[in-house]
Amino acid sequence: MTQLNLSPQARQALHAVVFAEEREARVEALLRFGTEAGARALLEMVADLVTLADQVIDNGREHAVDLLIQETDMHPYSAEKLNYPSLKGALVGLEAAERVPAHARDRVCPGCAYRPGSVANQCFTTQTDADCVLESGDAFLCHARGLDDVTDEPTRPCIGHAYAARQHAKDCMEDHHGPEGAA
Numbered sequence: 001m002t003q004l005n006l007s008p009q010a011r012q013a014l015h016a017v018v019f020a021e022e023r024e025a026r027v028e029a030l031l032r033f034g035t036e037a038g039a040r041a042l043l044e045m046v047a048d049l050v051t052l053a054d055q056v057i058d059n060g061r062e063h064a065v066d067l068l069i070q071e072t073d074m075h076p077y078s079a080e081k082l083n084y085p086s087l088k089g090a091l092v093g094l095e096a097a098e099r100v101p102a103h104a105r106d107r108v109c110p111g112c113a114y115r116p117g118s119v120a121n122q123c124f125t126t127q128t129d130a131d132c133v134l135e136s137g138d139a140f141l142c143h144a145r146g147l148d149d150v151t152d153e154p155t156r157p158c159i160g161h162a163y164a165a166r167q168h169a170k171d172c173m174e175d176h177h178g179p180e181g182a183a
Helices: 008-019 023-037 039-071 087-097 102-107 124-136 159-177
Strands: none
Touching: 008 023, 008 039, 023 039, 039 087, 087 124, 102 159, 124 159
């Protein structure tokens, strides 16, 4: 595990940022620290915050896997396959969500890989799968709507993915032919 080298001043500034309830108060705390400590110290603190966030996420995943193994009959191998949100997944997920047009964003399921902030949207593995399916053109099925009564397997296409596939195809056409279809 990567060690954090937060100075007491950086730790106090992060405390102010994390415990602030409003975004503007967070920005003010960051600006104050940057003004007092300098740009390099501010950037190092942001890098340390990413490390800290990754540690918290990894600990949450480890705890969830341990609970699945200890409290259920789940085999450790199966529990370790748990799709879990991460900072990387959240950033990739933000880009995925932008593929759904604004007018259609409320049509996607609450847990959709294309809904910003959902678990699936912030799961790197899920986002990687969705991207692979975009490239291959295979079906990406909805895990909330249209489940088979017998097998409980998804049977209907994901609405968010349908929009993403349309946008992906459009982007590919623009890459090959230019924005107006002319090479």
